[in-house]
């Protein structure tokens with residue numbers, strides 16, 4: 001302690017001699033703890049001698065005195081409150097509104113995570129069909145550590161551009177191939193993680209935009225189907241909707257589902273970026289009659305999503321399972337995974353070659369991917385980010401000479417045209433995004449997807465919160481988002497001298513060698 | 520419904536009934552009520568204001584937001600007791616009213632204690 005410029009503030013020693021201004025909590029606490037009852041007495045006196053109405057204040061301060069007494073002498077859980085009393089509440093109060101304060105006032109436009117205000121604003125503007133051009137200059141860094149796109153000296157004129165078209169299942173020459181004409185797909189989000197309004201708004205928007213939507217692993221896609229858009233049915237490790245009671249595949253149910261005209265493809269999910277190698281548990285309290293029916297699980301007991309499909313324990317059984325699903329569904333069948341180990345992936349591909357069985361597409365989900373709920377350690381530390389994994393996957397597929405046997409898709413914060421182009425150049429055939437579409441629906445990144453309290457009614461089943469999400473209006477936003485993404489996609493493609501996505505190559509991307517290649 | 524819930528509700532219903540059934544004296548300007556508030560120097564506005572506060576408290580005590588009603592009732596009753604002790608007297612003519620105030624105070628204090636985690640602002644740190 002060197003000097004005392006103010007009564008309640010002092011310069012205190014802090015971390016190796018660095019000094020900082022600190023509030024002298026102990027002294028302020030003593031003052032408050034005396035002041036509260038003293039004020040009660042004061043008002044009591046005023047009430048007695050001057051006017052009885054002062055006792056309204058007497059009563060209030062008596063109440064505060066009692067609360068303070070409770071904090072200091074009764075409760076034992078909160079150290080600060082026990083030591084300092086009600087004034088320490090300030091800390092809890094201010095701390096509890098910290099995230100909001102930071103988001104509203106202090107966070108800069110480029111620093112919020114997972115998506116900065118800048119990134120979100122672009123999606124909002126595209127969804128609202130507002131001009132998303134910017135002036136004066138970029139707000140991002142240019143330190144050679146960033147991934148950048150390389151344009152061409154010779155942009156392609158509009159009339160020479162070829163329309164985007166990717167056909168799944170063409171490699172196997174199956175009857176029910178599926179063709180997309182825009183490179184965007186709504187990534188897996190289950191009914192369960194999303195409420196019904198959000199699901200229907202996305203589905204209606206997808207229909208209007210002419211893109212498919214992945215159902216997520218929430219079982220029978222009742223709400224998705226209401227809007228008549230093209231669907232990719234996702235089969236999670238618990239196989240909700242197409243399972244036997246022991247968690248194995250029920251061929252009959254899958255066959256019946258695959259026959260529905262809206263179901264265009266099947267996706268077997270092995271893992272996802274937010275929680276690679278982690279299963280899940282659906283607690284029995286959350287299993288309503290509807291969820292039990294849609295997911296095909298019994299009521300009254302917890303349902304476990306295992307970390308892997310029961311049928312898949314090694315490369316051989318995994319490839320055999322893919323083949324089995326292809327045979328049963330008679331549709332294009334893809335797999336989804338977050339990339340982990342190179343040797344394992346290569347072994348899987350070699351096994352595919354051996355059995356002459358290839359999924360119709362592989363989706364690589366980056367470790368930066370989102371989820372309704374996952375343990376923090378998995379979300380933060382597990383799996384490879386998309387711009388690291390995608391080039392490796394593409395390389396292995398080429399080295400094994402099977403890149404032409406399947407399509408490659410990817411996800412992981414690919415919500416803006418620049419990032420999407422990067423992924424396409426690094427080898428992807430199409431882009432999956434989940435949170436991009438959530439933002440288009442009006443997501444404000446409140447980070448409460450696991451709490452049923454989503455303030456914008458997306459990841460909640462509470463009718464009170466869902467009321468604000470009007471399907472009709474938000475479906476338009478979804479369609480606008482796709483339309484404006486497509487516009488930027490075409491312009492950027494032209495700027496890189498490419499007539500179609502097929503002309504893109506990793507040469508179009510500047511990948512800094514030692515950079516953290518995260519989106 | 521477990522025992523604790525039932526007990527909590529009993530302690531909510533008692534003060535709610537006391538509060539609500541005395542309201543008619545305040546709102547109909549019963550001579551005794553007028554006399555009390557004249558003595559406190561708050562006639563008629565205090566009588567109406569306290570009546571409204573008691574009405575809100577009584578209703579809230581019968582809803583899931585009971586803790587708010589209990590806090591309100593607690594506050595009004597502390598005020599009432601101060602009134603009795605300092606001006607109106609605790610025995611004699613106003614004695615029964617004083618006892619009712621004490622009973623309501625105790626009941627609402629118990630409700631506050633049992634439901635303290637539901638208090639706004641303070642609740643989270645009151646386990």
Ligand SMILES: Cc1cc2nc3c(=O)[nH]c(=O)nc-3n(C[C@H](O)[C@H](O)[C@H](O)COP(=O)(O)O)c2cc1C
Pocket residue numbers: 187188189190193194215216217218234269271272273336365366368369370371372411412413414415432433434435436449459
């Ligand atoms: C609310 C929410 C629910 C999700 N549910 C699923 C799911 O059921 N199955 C799945 O494979 N991925 C699920 N995901 C992951 C996404 O499909 C996607 O792979 C990931 O979020 C990366 O894309 P993004 O960065 O564009 O959001 C979910 C993500 C979110 C945010």
